[in-house]
Amino acid sequence: MKRKSKQRQSTYKESFTIPQIPKIDGIRKQHKYVKEKFISPLFGSDVKDEIHVPFVVRVIGDKVKKYDAFRTVPKMTDEEAKKISGSKYYEFKDGIISKETRKRIFGVSSYKDQQPLDEKVSVDQELVLEKETVIEPVNMNQVEEKENALPPWMRGKKHVELSPEETSLNMDTYERPQKEVKIKANFGEEVSEDVQYQKPPRFVEEKPKVEPKVHATYHALDDYQLPPLTLLKKVERDRDEKPDWLLDQVEIINRTLADHAVEGEVAHSKKGPTVTRHEISLEPGVPVKRITGLQDNLMMNLAAKTLRIEAPIPGKPFVGIEVPNKIADIVSFGNVVDTDEFLEDHKHPLKVALGEDIDGTNIYVDIAKMPHGLIAGGTGSGKSVCVNSILISLLLKNKPEDLKLILIDPKMVELTPYNDLPHLITPVITDPKMAATALNWVVDEMEDRYKKFAGTRSRDINSYNENIKKGFIDEEKMPLILIVIDELADLMMAAAHDVENAIQRITQKARAAGIHLLVATQRPTVDVIRGTIKSNIPTRIAFRVSSFTDSTTILDGAGAEQLLGRGDMLLKETERPVRLQGAFISNAEIDGVIDFIRNQSRPQYILKHEDLNHITQVKDTIDDELFASVAAYVVSENSCSINSIQKEFSIGFNRAQKLTIFLEQYGIVSTQQATKAREVLVTMSELNDILEKLGLQ
Known part of the structure; x- marks a missing residue:
């Protein structure tokens, strides 16, 4: 039985095999997608199937990324592409739709490129001009030949010639009077009557101004008199006393x-x-x-x-x-300036009176030789009195056409009495952001002066004014410019980057241009007086400070922490500082000198605070990289809301609100109303003009 069962089991036993898939050539080969043949709704199937990139006249965004959507081969570098085909868009050299391709397909150019405006016309100039339309005669034979080349279903009605009687119409005709061209030019520039304009703007309205390039123009005052020394007090003291x-x-x-x-x-x-x-x-x-x-x-x-x-x-x-000393003596400012060494030194108009040293010698410093100064000291040390004595020294010797001042006082206390002086380029600045804008204006003025020096072969401001005096240059005298910053710490807290860069550029190369800088601070720490600022300011005036570290920041050594205060100072022009007592000038004396000057003439500001505010707003707008994209989105959607801007660009409420305010300031959208949404006030072409003026396109 066992043998039979074994035989039966062996009869039904199946052999073990592994299924094999036969290898077929090409089964793993990736098939390319075969698209259907292109059929044009206009010309049918008789059209070559090729990629055409749209012809873009106004472009907002990255053109390279737009063309990348049409690429079929890997992108080469711009240098390799230019070597092969002469253009970085080498694949689309024959595929970009242009005026020539349209002319080849349709037989006539249906689009006329917009002519650019004349570059000679200033951005701030506004043109009101209405140009007569000139109708050119049409050659009907050429039109018929082009129509015959088209399919029958595209041909128009046949042209019928009319008799002379039928073509004559008794209609009253008149000529439109050509309006006068009104041009608003920049201040101080002459308007040329021979300017030819290729195309007038589509509309005339108040455009948002870009950061204006304010040219400094200076006018002399014929009857101006320098303040007399009788406005200052004098104190006599015994210098040889031995108590x-x-x-x-x-x-x-x-x-x-x-x-x-x-x-x-x-x-x-x-x-x-x-x-x-x-x-x-x-x-x-x-x-x-x-x-x-x-x-x-x-x-x-x-x-x-x-x-x-x-x-x-x-x-x-x-x-x-x-x-x-047991009893300290007062050094009167009137005693220090009432000397021939100070008053009769006309070769050094920037010589100022600081005080008196231990030997009883009056100490004067020429700012032109400094050429920039750093004044530091704690509260009650005499720093503000020193700044006032420097300013009054300059006002006693310089007329408004010889010296211009820019005073920056974030504390709004020390320098505000100097407002309305004819020496000021702008009213006393108290806003830190406005101060940064004013410093950038000084940098631009410095660059303009160097261009004038190069054009007249002048080495510095002295040789330039000497050439004017000799009649070699037909220009007005170029005045000296002094910038005084009363508290640098406040500026560094509000706009550290802009202020530091502007101060660095001024201190590096403004000396020959006749531009000098005095910086004062009562917090002489490393975060305020940074290395880039201190390295370019060789002259230091140190008053009493609280620690050895602060003294090292100012003087690169000890000494300022041991001063007594109340005008006791160390003047460092060389390696060794000199100790002296600062000259004291009272508020009544300061007001007397300022009132004497103010009563003679009114201020002639080159920069007003409105201009500085506008420049600051434009700079804030340009700093936000989303402004152009948000403006294009708002105009294309024809609606403006903070919520939609937040969702579209994934930004916070504060930033979206700030961008909306900028859109309102430039006239792109209307003001916020109670229950109504903001209205979009410009078209896309008008927006392009605004963005082009702002340098965002």
Whole structure:
């Protein structure tokens, strides 16, 4: 039984096989898509099937990306494409629909390219011109020949010649009077009557102005008089006085040196307005560092608030110890400026009076030699008084046609009394963004001056004005320009990038153009006085600061933290700073000088605050890269709403609202009404004109 069952099992056993798929050549080959033959609704199937790229006259967006949609081969680089076919769009050289291809298909050009406006016409010029339409005669024989070449169903009705009686119509004719051309030119430019205009604008309305290029024009005042010195007060003081406390200081210093076995004694003592400098003569072989090591002991024995050691005194064989006076004297501004050294120095119009040093010598600084200055100091140190003394010094010597000022005062306190002066290019600026715009205007003015120098072969502003004086150049005298920034920290907080770039460009190359910069701040930290600013300002004026770090930021060393305040300053023009007492000028004296000048003439502003605000708004608009796209979207949809802009461009509410405000400012959409949506006020062609003026197309 077992054998039979085994035989039966072997009878029904199937052999194990693996199915094989026969290899067929071409089964894995990818078939190309075979599209149907193109049939034209106009010419039928008798048309060559090829890709034609639309002819674009006005383009908003990236043209390269638009042409990429029609490419069938990988894109080459622009250089390779130009070598092969002379154009970077090498695939579409014969496929782009143009005026020639339309003429080849239809027999006549049905589109006339728009002629560009004359480049000589300024952007700000507006043209009101109505041109007569000239109708050219039509050659009917040529029209019939072209119609016969078309299919029968496309031919028009046959032209019928009329008799002379039928063609004569008794109609009254008249000639339209040609309107007068009104051109609004830029201020200070002459309008040429020989300008030919190829095509007038389609409509005339108030266009949004682009950032205007304001040309500086200066006019002399014939009857202008400089302020007299009688407006300033003078204070007489005894410079050779030797009070008892000074003699006591000499004894204490000599005793301290003897206690520490330092062979030396006080040789001379010079009493200054704020501090007294004791000059110590050391015996041969005594190192100078022995004196500097006794600074704390001397300060303790003299019971002084601060003490400064100058080892050695430049130009003298002594070591100086500067000790504060028990009673400080006031250095009057009237005493410092009432000298021939200041008033009769006509070769240096930018010489200013700073104060008096320890030796009793008046200290003057020529801004033209600085050529830029940095003034820093804490509250109550005398920084603002120093800025006022510099400005009044300039007003005492310079007429409005010789010197122009740009005053920037974000604190709105210190420099606002100087408003309405004829020396000002613009009213005192208090807005940080407007200040950045004004600094950029100064950069443009600097570049314009260098172009004039190059055209007249002048090296600097002095040689340029000298050539004008000799009659070699038929221009008005070019004045000096001084920019004064009272608080740099506020500007750096609001527009750090623009302010820093403008200051860097001015300080690097504006000296020969007669443009100088004075920067003042009461927060001399590294984030305010950055390295790019400090490296191009060699002259530093340091008042009392709170720390050694701030002193290092200003002077690249110690010393400013040991000053007394109230006009005690360090002037650094070379490697070693010089200590002096700043000249004091009261508010009544400042007002007297300003009123004397203001009563003679009115201000002649070159830049008004409205112009600066408009330039700032235009710059904000151009900074937003979505403005052109949003404007095109709004005009194409013929509706404007913040929600639709948010959804279309995936941006936040604040940015969409800001873009909508810009659209309203440029007259693209209407103002916001209570219940109605904004209306779109321009067409696409008019929008293109606006974007072209803004430089966004």
